[in-house]
Structure formats: C-alpha cells, structure tokens
Amino acid sequence: MIKQVLKVKIYQPDAHYRIPFSFQRRFTYPIPPFSTVKGLICNIIGIRDDNDTRLNKIRDGLSLAIYGRYETLVKEYTWFRNLEKDSHKNRFHTAENRHLDGVPQHPGGQIPVTVDVLHNVNLLIYFYHPDNKFLQDIKNAFQNPSDRSSILHLGRAEDWLVINEIKLVELKRKFARQIPYFAWIPARDFVDNSFIVEAYEDFFNSLDGNLFRLPTFYDISNNQRIFNDYVNVKLHEGGSFKRYVFFVDESENDLPIILSKLRGS
Template identity: 25%
Template sequence: MKENKKAVRLRLYQNMVNYKKPTSFQLKESYPLPPYSTVIGMVHSLCDYKEYKEMEVSVQGKYHSKVNDLYTRYEFKNGMKFDPARHQLQVGEFGISRGISTVELLVDVELLIHIIPQDQSLVGEIEKAFLYPREYPSLGRREDIVIIEEVKVVDIFEEELEEDIELREDFTAYIPLNIIKNESIVVDGAEPGIKSRGTRYRVTKDYELVNYGTVKSPKIFRQWNKVDVLYSSRITAIGGETILKDVDNNIILNA
C-alpha cells in the first residue's frame, strides 16, 4: 500500500437545507447532496481565500426526508419604472415585485466529505479553518448552518483491494462517470442489461470568467466546469480493482 496524499475529512450535519438546482424557479428544488462547487465555496469562505485553490472533493451522505416551505421572493425587470398597481416596493424610480414561493428542504442531512487540495501544503490551513471557523459555517443557502461533527486529516491511498468494500448501507454518493466506466466501482440492484442504477447529474465544480463582449465593452460571465456523475446508493468497490480510499477504509469518489 503506497501513500498518495492527505485529505481533510469532514463529518457534517444539517437540520434543514436546500442545495438549489440552478434551473428550478417556481419551486426551488434541491440536489440530494451538495454539489462540488458548493463544498468548494464553503472551504474558500472559511479559509478566506481570495483566489481559487485547485482541489478535488468526494461527497457522500444521506437525508431523512423532504419538506416544502414558503419563502419571500423578489422580482424585478431591468429598467422597469415603479408602477403602484404592479409593484410592492420602490427603489429610486424602479419597481420590485414581492410575493411568496416554495422551497424544497432536505431534513436531517448527514455528510461525509473528503477535501483533497492540489497544493498539499494547504491541508493544515483547511483543517484549522474547520476546527476554529472564523464565522458560522453554512452549506447551501446562507442560512443553512452546518454542525461540524468531525474534522480529521487522513492519509489517502490508491490500493488494489483484496476483497470488496461497501459504502455505508444507508449512504448515497456522487460517483463520477469515469470511475463507473473503469468498473472499479459497481452499484448493486441494477436491472439486467443495465450496469448501474441511479440518477445522472451534471454537477458544477468550478468556473472560468469569460468575456463575451469586447475589450472596450466587456461582458464577463461565469463559464461553469461540470462533472458527469451518477447519484446512487448500495455502492461497492470491487476486490482486485484499484481504488482510492482513506486509512479508515472509507471509499473516496473524488472529482
């Protein structure tokens, strides 16, 4: 077994949380687990990083149930003047509509997250940021507070397994498709002719700033880099295959 790198392993709990799907509006739907970009954003916020630090992330966890809740929604159209028959709020000469909408919340969320910075000298900084957070940590919306149950620096290894290792029975995970394709990880319960069962997502990880305007009149937009993943449970790492795991035999499904 050859040592590869170190990772910061987190065990987190959240009471009620929404990891918003960017394409949902009337009902703010939630991803079943936090996207990679959401986790990376939390790390950068707690570490007070002012520029992007390359890192890989593995996200596993579960939730108990879902509920819907109401929230206040504000809408405005660029340049629309205030109209008392249409708008509830006036800002300067412009109008804003205020109403209610619905948000989907996951209840009793437990997460197991591995953070693997490309620059391994950052491991200690990230560990300290979670042991002694500079402000309350949140994951998802600003109000979705995180309870940190464990922070631990662990050695991670690429190792050829002598026997199968199963993910915790009640846990789900994002599995990058490249890991599925090399068949080192399988998902039990698939129908005949189907290698793996689960839900396909294109999960955001990081972004680049792209200018769609001109040099004199720039129009800067975020161009997101996305990872194709399978969201599923009953995950098994196959004996005889080489996988990434930590010293406590936790499978790492990094992207």
C-alpha cells in the same frame, strides 16, 4: 498502498442545495454539489477575490468526495420578492405608489414559491491535495476559521452547519461493494488518478444513478456568473454493486472514497 486525505463530518439542521433552473418550485439536490463545497473552502480559508493565488491551488489540485444522508424533505411555501421596476408597476400600477387597499406595502412584485428543504442532514466530505501543506492549511481553517469571509454555511446563507469531526485519515486499498449514502460518482475523465481503481469504467457504467453535469468554476460577465468548468457524474442513491478494489476508509465500514477533480482531463 496507503493514501492520506482530510475527512470532515458536517451536520446541518436544514439545507437547500438548489438545482439550477428550478424557480417557482425550487428543487434541491440530496447532497451539495462540488461548487457549493468549493465555496465553503474559499469562505473558510478567507479567499475574497480572484487574485488570491490559493484559488489556483483549488482549481488545479483539489479533489473532493461528497457523501450524505438526510432525515426528511419538507416543501416550504413562501413569498419571493422582485424589486425590478416593471414588477413593482405590475403590482402597484405606478412606480410611485406603495399602497394596496389603502394599506402601505413593501415595494416590488411578489410570487409564491415552494422550496424543498432537507432536514437533519449529515455529510461526509473528503479532501485531497498533492500539496500536503495546503491540505493542512484547510484542516487548520476548519478547526479555527478565523479568516472566514462570512458565517460558515452550505447552500443558502441561512443554512448554517456544525462541524462534528475533522481529521486526516489513511485510505487503504481493499475490496468493497457498497456505498450506503447519496454520493457523486465521477466519470472516468474526472476521477483523481491518484485514487483510480481497477476497471473503473466498468464500475461507473454498471452503477445505478442519473447522470449530471455539475458546474465547478465560473467567470463574472455583466454581473452574472458564467460557468465554464463542469464535472460529469452519476448521483448514486446508495446501495451495493459488483465487488471492486477501491481506496477505502476503514473507520467508515470500508467506505469506498472516489475523489473527483474539479476540472476534467
């Protein structure tokens, strides 16, 4: 049995995939979460608002597998600025003042922040959609992102990327026993059933990795993002495991491709 998916290889010189609720020390995931890659797709095909019907195709049909490595992690020390009025007054004492020690300053308060930044990141991302035309549209957009809504990036706006390879590949059903990358491995309710393997729950339960509940889709309420869809996963940090049957990419040394839906069953 053979399945076809879109494979994209991405390089980033620097990247930060922020872990939510980390503030004065901003931690990063080692690979981008699903919502970050979903944002890249929306950007690259030119989705600009919630009324675009292609967003429903992403929500109800797109599946992802995300793998990656990085060379080093560096802690960058920087200043973050808060432009709220109370923060400005705490620093300058009055709303109108902008001088400290007789020297004019930028408005607002400021706080020292440490940001974890990954260097020399290499990502391997697989996309699947039951609508072959939509999958081809994504491939064409990667090859010619003329409809993009902003500069192509993953993570922060300044974390630009280089696309090293874009191709449709055929996955074959074979035995495999290792994933030599950081990878999000979805729980059973979030695996794309088109790519399910035998004894998947046994594989997932025995796999090393911390459990995460990653957000995927959100609504806007009072100018804030309220996430209402999540994917339950383990963060696998690379290594071998008991041999199972997977759909594998033979061109990547029989790498098991475990695709996650962006919404659970």
